[in-house]
Every structure is written in structure tokens, then in C-alpha cells.
Amino acid sequence: KAGVTQTPRYLIKTRGQQVTLSCSPISGHRSVSWYQQTPGQGLQFLFEYFSETQRNKGNFPGRFSGRQFSNSRSEMNVSTLELGDSALYLCASSFGVREELFFGEGSRLTVL
Amino acid sequence: KQEVTQIPAALSVPEGENLVLNCSFTDSAIYNLQWFRQDPGKGLTSLLLIQSSQREQTSGRLNASLDKSSGRSTLYIAASQPGDSATYLCAGTPSGGSYIPTFGRGTSLIVHP
Numbered sequence: 774k775a776g777v778t779q780t781p782r783y784l785i786k787t788r789g790q791q792v793t794l795s796c797s798p799i800s801g802h803r804s805v806s807w808y809q810q811t812p813g814q815g816l817q818f819l820f821e822y823f824s825e826t827q828r829n830k831g832n833f834p835g836r837f838s839g840r841q842f843s844n845s846r847s848e849m850n851v852s853t854l855e856l857g858d859s860a861l862y863l864c865a866s867s868f869g870v871r872e873e874l875f876f877g878e879g880s881r882l883t884v885l
Numbered sequence: 886k887q888e889v890t891q892i893p894a895a896l897s898v899p900e901g902e903n904l905v906l907n908c909s910f911t912d913s914a915i916y917n918l919q920w921f922r923q924d925p926g927k928g929l930t931s932l933l934l935i936q937s938s939q940r941e942q943t944s945g946r947l948n949a950s951l952d953k954s955s956g957r958s959t960l961y962i963a964a965s966q967p968g969d970s971a972t973y974l975c976a977g978t979p980s981g982g983s984y985i986p987t988f989g990r991g992t993s994l995i996v997h998p
Binding site: 777779806815816818821829831861863865870871873874875876877878879881 | 916917919921926927928929930931934974976978983984985986988989990991
């Protein structure tokens with residue numbers, strides 16, 4: 774059974790650019806959530822999707838957005854990148870609400 | 886608002902030691918508590934999930950306990966090995982309102998030969 778797959782694993786962007794990250798959840802999982810991890814702030818919740826609907830959103834600016842497709846795959850987008858957006862972006866999937874979370878390997882974003 | 890604290894932040898032990906990692910949470914209205922392992926630059930690997938109705942869960946050399954009344958969970962690692970070196974994080978999922986888990990900052994463990 775395949776795990777959570779995130780692409781790309783590594784990427785380098787410059788300030789002002791935008792980036793799209795992709796996440797394929799475990800087959801059968803309908804909930805996908807995104808987290809930002811930095812050494813200074815730890816793991817911070819970005820947003821959570823279930824059946825193509827965003828049900829929860831963390832305290833991040835509107836430059837951070839996401840969506841979920843009918844096959845449960847999810848993307849997140851960050852526009853007008855800032856240096857502070859450099860982080861490991863993690864995607865997690867679960868079968869449903871309050872179920873066990875399974876994480877992908879993450880996408881390491883570096884903003885220059 | 887739930888706060889999750891993990892003490893110590895870092896731990897270095899010789900191989901073979903039994904050790905305990907601590908996780909404290911401020912709101913006892915917790916639905917479940919999950920322990921994860923994270924290797925440098927990698928994602929989180931789920932180790933154990935304890936439901937609020939359970940007191941402990943075991944997997945191999947790992948044993949996790951949950952005491953809601955005191956707001957604490959512990960992860961016990963028996964006979965530690967160098968391969969156990971990683972950061973261990975706990976996350977509490979609330980039972981009411983938002984169901985988004987709150988993560989601790991983790992305990993960085995080094996097991997030296």
C-alpha cells in the first residue's frame with residue numbers, strides 16, 4: 774500500500790515567485806492536511822481538506838492557498854514568495870476526522 | 886487553546902538504556918494522542934496512537950501511555966539503539982470543536998554506541 778506522496782521533494786525559488794506543491798494521499802483517505810515546519814516555529818497547521826472542501830484553516834496570510842481534487846489529491850500554492858516562506862512543507866492524510874495521521878516526506882522549499 | 890510541551894528538548898544516551906520521553910498538554914479534552922518519529926529532513930512516521938479511552942499502546946520496544954487527568958503522555962523506549970536516533974513528536978487531537986491536532990516541538994534523541 775503506497776504511502777503519502779509529495780512532489781517535488783526539493784525546490785528553490787526567488788522572492789516574488791509562486792510555487793505549487795502536490796500531495797497524493799494514501800488510497801482511500803479523504804482528509805488531507807498541510808503543515809509548515811521551520812526550526813523556529815515547529816509544525817504549524819496550514820489547512821485541511823475533506824472531500825474537496827476546505828474545512829479548517831490555520832493562521833497564515835492569503836498568499837497560502839490550497840485545493841483538493843475529486844480523487845483526494847491536493848495541491849497548495851504560495852504566491853509572492855518571501856524569504857520567511859523557506860520551510861519544509863508536510864502533507865498528511867487520514868481516513869477521516871480524528872483518525873491516525875500519515876505524513877509524506879515533505880517538500881523542502883528554499884526562497885532566495 | 887491547547888498547548889503541547891515536550892521535555893526534554895534534547896537527550897543523549899548510551900546504547901542499551903531504557904528511556905522515557907514526556908509530552909504534556911494543557912487541555913484534558915483530548916480525543917487521541919499520537920507519537921511520531923522524524924529523521925532529519927524527512928517527514929513524520931507514525932509510531933503509536935492512543936485513544937482517550939485507552940491507557941497505553943505497545944509496538945515492539947515502544948510503549949506509550951496516556952493520563953488525561955494529569956495531562957501527560959509518555960513514550961518509553963526499551964533497550965535503545967543507535968537507529969532510534971531521531972526527533973520524537975507528540976500530537977494531541979481535541980475531542981470537541983476543531984479536530985486539528987496540536988503538535989509539540991519534539992525531543993531530539995541521540996543514542997550513541
